[in-house]
Amino acid sequence: MNELEARQRKHILFTWTAQNAAAPVRIKGGQGIWFEDHDGRRWMDFESQVFNCNAGHGQRRIGEAIAEQALTLACAHPNAVFEAKAALGERLAAVTPPGLDRFFLCLSGAEANENALKMARALTGRSKVIARRRSYHGASMGASSLTGDPRRWPSEPDMWGVQRIEDPFCYRCPFGQTYPGCGVRCAEHLEHVVQMEGPDRIAAVFLEGVAGANGGFVPPPEYWPRMREICDRYGILLVADEVFTGFGRTGKWFAHQHWNVVPDIITMGKGITSGYAPLGAVAVRHDLAAKFDERVLQCGLTHHAHPISCAAAVATIDLYHDTKMVENAAHQGEVLAAGFAALKAKHPVIGDARNLGLFGVLELVTDRETREPLVPYNGAIKPGTQAARLKAALTARGLHILLRWNYLFVAPPLCITDEEMKLGLSLIDEALTEVFA
Numbered sequence: 001m002n003e004l005e006a007r008q009r010k011h012i013l014f015t016w017t018a019q020n021a022a023a024p025v026r027i028k029g030g031q032g033i034w035f036e037d038h039d040g041r042r043w044m045d046f047e048s049q050v051f052n053c054n055a056g057h058g059q060r061r062i063g064e065a066i067a068e069q070a071l072t073l074a075c076a077h078p079n080a081v082f083e084a085k086a087a088l089g090e091r092l093a094a095v096t097p098p099g100l101d102r103f104f105l106c107l108s109g110a111e112a113n114e115n116a117l118k119m120a121r122a123l124t125g126r127s128k129v130i131a132r133r134r135s136y137h138g139a140s141m142g143a144s145s146l147t148g149d150p151r152r153w154p155s156e157p158d159m160w161g162v163q164r165i166e167d168p169f170c171y172r173c174p175f176g177q178t179y180p181g182c183g184v185r186c187a188e189h190l191e192h193v194v195q196m197e198g199p200d201r202i203a204a205v206f207l208e209g210v211a212g213a214n215g216g217f218v219p220p221p222e223y224w225p226r227m228r229e230i231c232d233r234y235g236i237l238l239v240a241d242e243v244f245t246g247f248g249r250t251g252k253w254f255a256h257q258h259w260n261v262v263p264d265i266i267t268m269g270k271g272i273t274s275g276y277a278p279l280g281a282v283a284v285r286h287d288l289a290a291k292f293d294e295r296v297l298q299c300g301l302t303h304h305a306h307p308i309s310c311a312a313a314v315a316t317i318d319l320y321h322d323t324k325m326v327e328n329a330a331h332q333g334e335v336l337a338a339g340f341a342a343l344k345a346k347h348p349v350i351g352d353a354r355n356l357g358l359f360g361v362l363e364l365v366t367d368r369e370t371r372e373p374l375v376p377y378n379g380a381i382k383p384g385t386q387a388a389r390l391k392a393a394l395t396a397r398g399l400h401i402l403l404r405w406n407y408l409f410v411a412p413p414l415c416i417t418d419e420e421m422k423l424g425l426s427l428i429d430e431a432l433t434e435v436f437a
């Protein structure tokens with residue numbers, strides 16, 4: 001531990017970890033998909049920090065926009081009118097599906113979901129909500145209640161009224177089925193839960209575009225359209241949580257756009273500013289938002305539409321457009337899929353390899369036949385195990401990459417080049433060979 005880390009540890013807490021077990025990211029600065037630590041060592045960022053740095057490191061254009069905003073207008077009332085806020089509304093409306101063109105701005109993905117939840121209840125007059133079992137929607141109480149992931153457990157008992165549906169997790173189908181013979185039971189399951197819980201009591205269904213930290217389950221093509229149909233039948237609002245998958249991560253601006261479905265509400269965060277400033281947003285269907293033209297919108301926060309965050313988001317979205325990063329994510333998704341196929345052919349420890357654009361997951365198993373996970377669900381990576389050795393082998397090769405349970409995530413910034421992607425995949429190949437060959 002160097003002096004800087006010791007100073008920081010003395011006063012500042014780390015997230016989601018026992019403080020003594022924290023493995024800090026010693027980032028000093030970076031460029032593109034690379035960052036440097038305090039010892040001058042270069043790292044390849046295959047996790048985009050925490051799946052937010054979609055534009056990559058060291059983007060001067062975003063930094064300059066932030067600096068300019070800070071020097072002209074840094075502090076404003078939440079209901080103030082200023083250029084960066086108006087411009088952000090226009091930028092967002094240009095990338096969201098037609099009809100979703102009014103936005104509530106906050107500071108994080110969790111807050112976006114909290115506010116979507118309040119709006120859905122206010123708009124429908126109903127109080128129950130449905131979310132998936134393997135999901136993550138944020139750490140605040142409402143968002144955590146929506147969350148299925150074990151990160152919810154410590155905050156139980158949580159918000160009343162959340163019902164669960166099973167996931168479109170084809171590799172481990174919760175219904176023991178195989179696609180396409182399954183009839184997409186995971187989607188039909190929604191209707192069953194709706195009927196059991198009372199259709200006129202359910203305000204909204206919250207779905208991540210593609211399940212994020214729970215394992216990147218890319219749903220079958222019928223899934224999202226069927227979810228839309230069921231919601232329409234019962235007057236339930238469909239909320240797409242695109243905090244993880246938005247802003248190009250999957251090769252489209254938002255993941256649900258792969259399936260030509262228009263949600264009623266979209267929640268956003270992370271890539272909206274590429275992590276350069278804190279920002280979350282809730283996109284609301286025009287006619288729904290119009291209901292708040294006369295009624296009070298009971299949502300607010302001091303730093304709603306913070307000028308610096310708005311300026312950062314405008315510059316980030318412009319950068320995505322001008323450098324065609326979303327298109328590059330789609331292209332790199334193909335490079336990644338080919339690389340994953342080659343890794344899977346070579347390494348029996350890979351049970352399943354799946355990706356959508358630049359969001360990929362290698363699911364590691366002890367045995368391809370039984371599909372036993374290399375690390376059990378919610379299991380820690382214990383010292384001395386193959387999983388721990390794999391993490392060490394990846395770290396030794398300078399890869400900043402997330403190994404969570406038995407999932408190895410590949411999600412580099414969207415500015416990655418073919419050569420960089422091939423290099424990253426070759427480092428994963430080397431690490432897998434070192435531990436499992």
Ligand SMILES: Cc1ncc(COP(=O)(O)O)c(C=O)c1O
Nearest residue numbers: 108109110136137138212243244
């Ligand atoms: C799908 C999804 N929703 C919501 C959140 C919460 O976002 P934040 O950490 O900005 O509150 C996350 C964060 O990882 C996420 O992946």
